[in-house]
Amino acid sequence: MIWVTRTEREGLWDNGSIAMPVTRLEIKQFSAFGEVALDFSPGLNVFIGENATGKSHLMKLAYALIKPFEDARADTPIEPGRLIVKIKDKLAGVFQPEEGRLGRLVYRRVGKNTAKVSLGYGRNREIGFTLTTAGPLAATIRKASSTPRSIFVPSREALALYEGFIAAYEGRELSFDETYYDLCKALSATPLRGPRMKAARRLVRPLEGVLGGKVVLSGGRFYLKSEAGMGTIEAHLLAEGYRKIASIVHLISNGSLMKNAVLFWDEPEANLNPRLITKVAQTLRFLAAAGVQILMATHDYLLSHELALAAEYGTDPSVATRFFAFTREQQSGAVRVTAADHLAELSDNPILQEFAAHYDREQRLFMGVDGGGRP
Amino acid sequence: MTRTYKENHLRFEFGPQWIVEKYDDHRDYREKAARLSGTKAVDFVGVYANAEGFVIEVKDFRGFRLQNKKRLTSGELAEEVALKVRDTLAGLVGAYRTSCDPDMWQPFVHTIANRNKVLKVVLWLEDDMAKNAQEWRQQASTLQNAIKRQTSWVTARVLVLNQQMGRVTPDLTVSDLPGAGHPGGSGC
Numbered sequence: 001m002i003w004v005t006r007t008e009r010e011g012l013w014d015n016g017s018i019a020m021p022v023t024r025l026e027i028k029q030f031s032a033f034g035e036v037a038l039d040f041s042p043g044l045n046v047f048i049g050e051n052a053t054g055k056s057h058l059m060k061l062a063y064a065l066i067k068p069f070e071d072a073r074a075d076t077p078i079e080p081g082r083l084i085v086k087i088k089d090k091l092a093g094v095f096q097p098e099e100g101r102l103g104r105l106v107y108r109r110v111g112k113n114t115a116k117v118s119l120g121y122g123r124n125r126e127i128g129f130t131l132t133t134a135g136p137l138a139a140t141i142r143k144a145s146s147t148p149r150s151i152f153v154p155s156r157e158a159l160a161l162y163e164g165f166i167a168a169y170e171g172r173e174l175s176f177d178e179t180y181y182d183l184c185k186a187l188s189a190t191p192l193r194g195p196r197m198k199a200a201r202r203l204v205r206p207l208e209g210v211l212g213g214k215v216v217l218s219g220g221r222f223y224l225k226s227e228a229g230m231g232t233i234e235a236h237l238l239a240e241g242y243r244k245i246a247s248i249v250h251l252i253s254n255g256s257l258m259k260n261a262v263l264f265w266d267e268p269e270a271n272l273n274p275r276l277i278t279k280v281a282q283t284l285r286f287l288a289a290a291g292v293q294i295l296m297a298t299h300d301y302l303l304s305h306e307l308a309l310a311a312e313y314g315t316d317p318s319v320a321t322r323f324f325a326f327t328r329e330q331q332s333g334a335v336r337v338t339a340a341d342h343l344a345e346l347s348d349n350p351i352l353q354e355f356a357a358h359y360d361r362e363q364r365l366f367m368g369v370d371g372g373g374r375p
Numbered sequence: 376m377t378r379t380y381k382e383n384h385l386r387f388e389f390g391p392q393w394i395v396e397k398y399d400d401h402r403d404y405r406e407k408a409a410r411l412s413g414t415k416a417v418d419f420v421g422v423y424a425n426a427e428g429f430v431i432e433v434k435d436f437r438g439f440r441l442q443n444k445k446r447l448t449s450g451e452l453a454e455e456v457a458l459k460v461r462d463t464l465a466g467l468v469g470a471y472r473t474s475c476d477p478d479m480w481q482p483f484v485h486t487i488a489n490r491n492k493v494l495k496v497v498l499w500l501e502d503d504m505a506k507n508a509q510e511w512r513q514q515a516s517t518l519q520n521a522i523k524r525q526t527s528w529v530t531a532r533v534l535v536l537n538q539q540m541g542r543v544t545p546d547l548t549v550s551d552l553p554g555a556g557h558p559g560g561s562g563c
Binding site: 344349352358359360362366367 | 508
């Protein structure tokens with residue numbers, strides 16, 4: 001069920017920014033990828049694949065291209081020199097290659113290699129780079145100016161480690177990648193006021209219903225203020241799944257996550273029990289219905305199929321959904337990506353493949369091929 | 376000696392290592408346990424290689440996709456199979472105790488009552504619900520678990536199979552009879 005109503009979707013829950021979803025990502029010879037091109041839905045984009053198939057890298061890559069320029073002026077092209085410096089810094093920050101050597105991010109093969117990446121967004125805008133194994137990076141732009149606002153929610157929950165994190169990160173005391181730093185900075189923003197706050201309140205109310213209270217930032221710490229009269233509960237005492245939803249609530253409340261923004265969410269299901277996974281699925285559809293473009297990676301059968309059901313039965317036609325399967329080529333080892341509007345259409349669905357493999361293992365055990373214990 | 380049976384639109388050929396009976400057609404079931412209203416029975420009971428007891432239920436839903444979709448996905452079929460397993464095991468004990476040919480039922484009862492011997496449940500399911508073999512296996516795995524949840528009081532060894540997925544044992548062959556896959560049968 002989707003909680004948001006049409007009126008709410010069309011409300012004031014935005015900063016007046018123009019819708020500029022990321023539209024296409026082309027990657028050649030970067031990270032685990034040989035040559036792939038992904039056309040994104042403006043709504044929900046679900047990446048599924050085994051470990052080490054580049055899902056997180058692909059999201060970090062897109063994030064590294066748009067995050068540095070979200071405050072750039074919409075009417076002024078980004079100056080190329082600045083573009084190169086910003087992209088270099090962001091790639092180094094989110095990928096953390098050894099000694100900051102970006103050449104290590106180029107797809108590895110015998111001899112030198114060159115990576116080429118291009119991200120389309122908005123109307124025919126494009127931002128990208130080429131990168132050689134030796135390291136030099138050249139930026140490419142077409143009509144590139146300001147980029148959509150974005151938030152990256154990594155697989156490890158950040159609310160509990162928030163206290164003191166920003167200062168510690170800036171003091172180079174932590175080895176977390178920059179997505180954690182960016183998220184903590186976004187969480188630290190002051191709450192919205194005025195009409196935008198009212199619109200945000202309408203959107204977070206259903207999520208607060210899931211949490212059973214309001215999310216409060218006080219004295220550098222997050223708390224859940226219980227609606228059941230249980231007082232305030234420190235965020236780090238909450239179940240991790242609740243902390244993830246609480247982060248989303250706070251990001252909406254302070255305007256960091258808004259209409260026309262891009263949310264990258266890596267493994268929302270990590271450390272969640274199945275009941276909370278259905279809540280997270282609702283949250284994702286709710287955000288997409290409210291105008292947030294979502295790129296997310298998951299290994300989870302239940303989460304991917306919850307999202308698939310909504311797409312198959314058209315329970316919320318306003319949420320355009322697209323599924324992407326990441327698989328490794330047998331011969332080259334490079335990752336390829338196939339896409340479909342319905343999960344069932346994906347011929348390379350690694351989650352279903354694992355289910356099928358599970359069936360095969362059970363069949364072998366049943367037939368006594370792999371031995372077996374007592375009845 | 377190979378024993379051949381026809382069930383729905385399928386031919387079952389049990390090789391010489393099998394002791395097998397078409398249980399739901401047997402008069403020791405029809406004239407005894409079945410008289411108790413609501414009692415159910417699987418299609419075959421068997422003992423393989425003197426070591427493993429089998430209860431085998433056969434469903435051929437081909438051509439009846441829509442009629443049986445809810446039955447497959449709602450848990451109704453899983454419960455039906457589990458109830459048949461329960462009633463069959465009880466019926467076998469009853470048949471052994473009251474049949475005029477108790478020796479015929481002895482291998483079955485001795486196998487199912489022996490905790491050192493394996494008891495296996497097979498749902499032989501021919502259907503046209505899945506788009507491909509991978510999807511069929513995923514659905515079969517889910518159905519297996521649903522059955523298992525209800526048979527684990529006696530055994531957790533449950534397998535859902537069809538002709539494409541392989542054989543229960545090397546000594547059982549299942550093949551289509553003419554007309555298989557087309558509406559016209561019972562679809563049950």
